Amino acid sequence: MNAAFAYDAWYPLAWSRDVGRELTTRRVLEEDLVVYRTEGGSVAALDDACPHRLAPLSLGTLRGDAVECGYHGLTFDCSGSCVSAPGMPRPPLSAQVRSYPTSESMGMVWVWMGDPRRADPAQVFRxxxxxxxxxxxxxxxxxxxxxxxxxxxxxxxxxxxxxxxxxxxxxxxxxxxxxxxxxxxxxxxxxxxxxxxxxxxxxxxxxxxxxxxxxxxxxxxxxxxxxxxxxxxxxxxxxxxxxxxxxxxxxxxxxxxxxxxxxxxxxxxxxxxxxxxxxxxxxxxxxxxxxxxxxxxxxxxxxxxxxxxxxxxxxxxxxxxxxxxxxxxxxxxxxxxxxxxx
Missing domain, CATH: 3.90.380.10 (Naphthalene 1,2-dioxygenase Alpha Subunit; Chain A, domain 1)
Structure with a gap:
């Protein structure tokens, strides 16, 4: 019996203790995410798929606060925008990865899987x-x-x-x-x-x-x-x-x-x-x-x-x-x- 998911909600993503300066993966509501902590300490969560050939970004390299795809080097910042594409003066405008709002409370990282405009950090459970x-x-x-x-x-x-x-x-x-x-x-x-x-x-x-x-x-x-x-x-x-x-x-x-x-x-x-x-x-x-x-x-x-x-x-x-x-x-x-x- 399959159940519909409520997307507009804050979901626990990982213990805060388990998210650091390395690329990790989490699956939430059947979506694969690549997760990491930025140099400033916040948590970024992106779709774990490069829009070029769908290689998992989690197989790539973290460079500063951006993720470099491990297949052809396209690089995405923590907002999901492509900031670099090898061999091109400017990355393709269509090269975007979905990013997900995150917050931290009670030792947990929380992620919003629905419409980001509805994500209110004040509503994260505490x-x-x-x-x-x-x-x-x-x-x-x-x-x-x-x-x-x-x-x-x-x-x-x-x-x-x-x-x-x-x-x-x-x-x-x-x-x-x-x-x-x-x-x-x-x-x-x-x-x-x-x-x-x-x-x-x-x-x-x-x-x-x-x-x-x-x-x-x-x-x-x-x-x-x-x-x-x-x-x-x-x-x-x-x-x-x-x-x-x-x-x-x-x-x-x-x-x-x-x-x-x-x-x-x-x-x-x-x-x-x-x-x-x-x-x-x-x-x-x-x-x-x-x-x-x-x-x-x-x-x-x-x-x-x-x-x-x-x-x-x-x-x-x-x-x-x-x-x-x-x-x-x-x-x-x-x-x-x-x-x-x-």
């Missing part, structure tokens, strides 16, 4: 807690997932799968029937559930001492269509008023998932975590390992789903009550795709 000194950042990975990005989006709108998929990391037993609520807020879907008077989940072990007492645990899934999911989850000692808003003495994390749709059958899941406790190399390493395990558990299921979807079979998707938030999310993406342009 979670306020990222700049809050009471939170520390645990930067994660870029996890390749061989599945359509909306399948991953379904997963990130869905607290109910946790008890079945993440038994050793994010779940506590016996909570399968806990009520889930959801609502649409503009181009965002919020899905939430509370688990009252239960044990601390494995991934929170060692982060805060509750003296062995049970906790009240929340999960709020904020899905910003088309490609951003922020999961606010945490725990406070049972009976201290967390459901009513008193979370002064709690564990709280924001798991941020920035999804790059590569094509119809693959995507990249960039993730990081903000936690309301100081950075600690040992604690952060343990947390990172636990979350890697959890996200690989999702990857295993989603890739198996994609393999089944790729098989020639007659079938109709069955919807359950728990699918409400993902249905809302997909409807938003469809609306955004219908109103945007490549």
């Amino acid at each position: 979670l306020p807690q990222y700049d809050d000194p009471t939170y520390s950042v645990v930067e994660g990975d870029a996890l390749p997932v061989q599945a359509n990005y909306l399948s991953l989006a379904d997963n990130l709108c869905d607290p109910t799968h946790v008890v079945y998929v993440h038994k050793t990391t994010l779940a506590s037993a016996g909570r399968e029937e806990t009520r889930v609520q959801h609502e649409r807020q503009g181009n965002k879907v919020v899905t939430w559930r509370w688990v009252i008077d239960g044990p601390l989940i494995p991934v929170f072990q060692g982060l805060k001492d509750f003296g062995g007492a049970n906790v009240d645990r929340w999960h709020y899934y904020h899905y910003h269509a088309p490609c951003i999911a922020v999961i606010d989850f945490g725990s406070a000692r049972t009976g201290t008023g967390a459901p009513e808003g008193n979370r002064d003495d709690c564990i709280q994390m924001y798991a941020c998932h920035f999804i790059t749709p590569i094509d119809q059958r693959s995507c990249m899941q960039h993730w990081l975590v903000l936690k309301n406790s100081p950075a600690d190399p040992a604690v952060d390493a343990r947390l990172r390992d636990s979350l890697r395990l959890a996200f690989n558990e999702d990857k295993r299921v989603l890739e198996a789903i994609q393999r089944n979807e790729d098989k020639p079979r007659e079938w109709k998707r069955v919807h359950l009550a728990l699918d409400g938030s993902s249905i809302k999310m997909r409807r938003i993406v469809e609306e955004m795709a219908a109103s945007s342009s490549a």
Whole structure:
């Protein structure tokens, strides 16, 4: 099942740490880009194809802030204009490469794949807690997932799968029937559930001492269509008023998932975590390992789903009550795709 892409949106392109003064390639919405950092530190993203013979520009050479094609030497600046063509006093006017607006936020490079006139850097996603000194950042990975990005989006709108998929990391037993609520807020879907008077989940072990007492645990899934999911989850000692808003003495994390749709059958899941406790190399390493395990558990299921979807079979998707938030999310993406342009 192919899904239309919403082009007029900021998409995660790469970790800022992975973009430097060398030519690299990224694929976004089925478009191949050559990406590099200019001498001034900004990020350039161009179509990875020279208009002469379609040789990938990523096979060329970076000269200053311009890319020299590795086949016949045509050279393009970071705006996509050809500034040099060997054997010609002036390059052909038609020798242009499409360039894409970029911006940086939360340790990520973001790219605008649609109409550049609509690209507003002020709209690039940034979670306020990222700049809050009471939170520390645990930067994660870029996890390749061989599945359509909306399948991953379904997963990130869905607290109910946790008890079945993440038994050793994010779940506590016996909570399968806990009520889930959801609502649409503009181009965002919020899905939430509370688990009252239960044990601390494995991934929170060692982060805060509750003296062995049970906790009240929340999960709020904020899905910003088309490609951003922020999961606010945490725990406070049972009976201290967390459901009513008193979370002064709690564990709280924001798991941020920035999804790059590569094509119809693959995507990249960039993730990081903000936690309301100081950075600690040992604690952060343990947390990172636990979350890697959890996200690989999702990857295993989603890739198996994609393999089944790729098989020639007659079938109709069955919807359950728990699918409400993902249905809302997909409807938003469809609306955004219908109103945007490549």
